[in-house]
Amino acid sequence: MSVLQHKNTLDSAAIRAQFPILGEKVHDRPLVFLDSAASAQKPVAVIDAMANTMRTQYANIHRGLHWMSERTTEAYEGVRDLVAAFLNAPSRNEIVFTRNSTEAINLVAHSFGALLKPGQAVVISEMEHHANLVPWQMLRDRAGIELRIAPITDAGDLDLEALQTLLADGKVGLVAVTHMSNVLGTVTPAKAIADMAHAAGAQVLFDGSQSVVHRKTDVQALGADFYTFTGHKLYGPTGIGVLWARKELLDAMPPFMGGGDMISTVTFERSTWANVPHKFEAGTPAIIETIALGAAITWVESIGMDAIAAHEAYLTAYALNRLQDVPGLNIVGQPQDRGGVISFTMADVHPHDIATLLDRNGIAIRAGHHCAEPLMRRLGLTATARASFGLYTVKEEIDVLADTLVRIRDFFV
Structure with a gap:
């Protein structure tokens, strides 16, 4: 089965089926893996x-x-x-x-x-x-x-x-x-x-x-x-x-x-x-x-780097739009050209608490200084939460992230 559908869009279901780990559950929740910037998951071809x-x-x-x-x-x-x-x-x-x-x-x-x-x-x-x-x-x-x-x-x-x-x-x-x-x-x-x-x-x-x-x-x-x-x-x-x-x-x-x-x-x-x-x-x-x-x-x-780039550009734009609706959430940086990485903070909630509570809901992100301490000081921050996307990421996972962040914000306010 081809991983490409018509109109040069990725067949996400076919791609995700090639990553066995995406079928795992974390704390009895479906795994939502949004930490690909740290290390990506592996397809069957690599395994x-x-x-x-x-x-x-x-x-x-x-x-x-x-x-x-x-x-x-x-x-x-x-x-x-x-x-x-x-x-x-x-x-x-x-x-x-x-x-x-x-x-x-x-x-x-x-x-x-x-x-x-x-x-x-x-x-x-x-x-x-x-x-x-x-x-x-x-x-x-x-x-x-x-x-x-x-x-x-x-x-x-x-x-x-x-x-x-x-x-x-x-x-x-x-x-x-x-x-x-x-x-x-x-x-x-x-x-x-x-x-x-x-x-x-x-x-x-x-x-x-x-x-x-x-x-x-x-x-x-x-x-x-x-x-x-x-x-x-x-x-x-x-x-x-x-x-x-x-x-x-x-x-x-x-x-x-x-x-x-x-x-x-x-x-x-x-x-x-x-x-x-x-x-x-x-x-x-x-x-x-x-x-x-x-x-x-x-x-x-075999998938095509142009198709991957288009898919991730769509996901990034979608995520930026969805996360802007989360009360108290601040997206860090507004670069002219952004890849599939979004760092953010949330008023009154430490990034480590965000990551821990997201994990309890099966969502994997990264929190900390991301091995970039001087950049954090330049930004006036000690840490951020970071969601990052891979070619297996789908917009439904971004919806789960945004909805869970709203519940976390409500819990702390």
């Missing part, structure tokens, strides 16, 4: 890919000469081709497998950071996840790099004029910003940012952990130099992420970790490195998880 790999073909890869190893190596390396096509990367050799976006950004901070000189600067924004903040603080403290912070507007958009000012002195070596905020849902104008960075002589990194799930991503059209994403938000397993970078940058960067598979030769006196991407993939990789990431990408592409 089967992991199980079948372990059941029928598992072996270590690259160095084995037996049939099972060769078969698994072929499946593993085939995912590199899938990811390259998914991002429209110029070459499969620009795809580096990591554990997650956090490791990918740390890799860039360590290895590209080694090419920066004291006195140069890295620019990030006020809305960054800690994963795109802490590694640059560590680089600053280790290597004397200046860390500059691009502000956001009160609506939650990146302040491009302020960014231009930060770039003006020509000392910035890298601009590293989110492609989509995990708190505000803000989709940043990546091409404009890249053009500004390049005009100032800087490279640009986009943290695509949120955006790659919701919209088609073309690293060449964006003008990116580095792009990261994580598998578990893209309906794949945990423990697998991706760094894409231009090959000339990867060639120039020193290795991130040392060990097996990232070497060409080893003696007691010295070692030489393998060609990219293997130079950055030390040790036995996440074989099963990588193969399952390939299954996730194949699955979402």
Whole structure:
């Protein structure tokens, strides 16, 4: 059965049937899962890919000469081709497998950071996840790099004029910003940012952990130099992420970790490195998880990223409209372009209480600072509640969320 109906709308019932967990109950209520920005649920295609790999073909890869190893190596390396096509990367050799976006950004901070000189600067924004903040603080403290912070507007958009000012002195070596905020849902104008960075002589990194799930991503059209994403938000397993970078940058960067598979030769006196991407993939990789990431990408592409984007744009608009009717509820941020993430507060009700009471009704959301403490301080908040959507989300679940929030508000007033 096709997951698409006529008029390019998703067949939500068919899609949801491919996620076994959505049939579970929580506190004797049907599960309403609105925490996909933290980690998405897994379709049968991904679950089967992991199980079948372990059941029928598992072996270590690259160095084995037996049939099972060769078969698994072929499946593993085939995912590199899938990811390259998914991002429209110029070459499969620009795809580096990591554990997650956090490791990918740390890799860039360590290895590209080694090419920066004291006195140069890295620019990030006020809305960054800690994963795109802490590694640059560590680089600053280790290597004397200046860390500059691009502000956001009160609506939650990146302040491009302020960014231009930060770039003006020509000392910035890298601009590293989110492609989509995990708190505000803000989709940043990546091409404009890249053009500004390049005009100032800087490279640009986009943290695509949120955006790659919701919209088609073309690293060449964006003008990116580095792009990261994580598998578990893209309906794949945990423990697998991706760094894409231009090959000339990867060639120039020193290795991130040392060990097996990232070497060409080893003696007691010295070692030489393998060609990219293997130079950055030390040790036995996440074989099963990588193969399952390939299954996730194949699955979402069978639905179509344009169809997914249209579905989630409708859901986001519907949710914004419904939540505005909840007394005392304040939606955080009004960015010009918002993905399927909505953070909110409610007068007289702490976000943790909101999340706890929603859970009692079978509704899963996230509450807290969302690994973005500096952004919370910029917003004058300590925490928010956050509802986030996946391609399996339906508007009836948003209705349940809004109606339950009204009852929670009534309970506290």
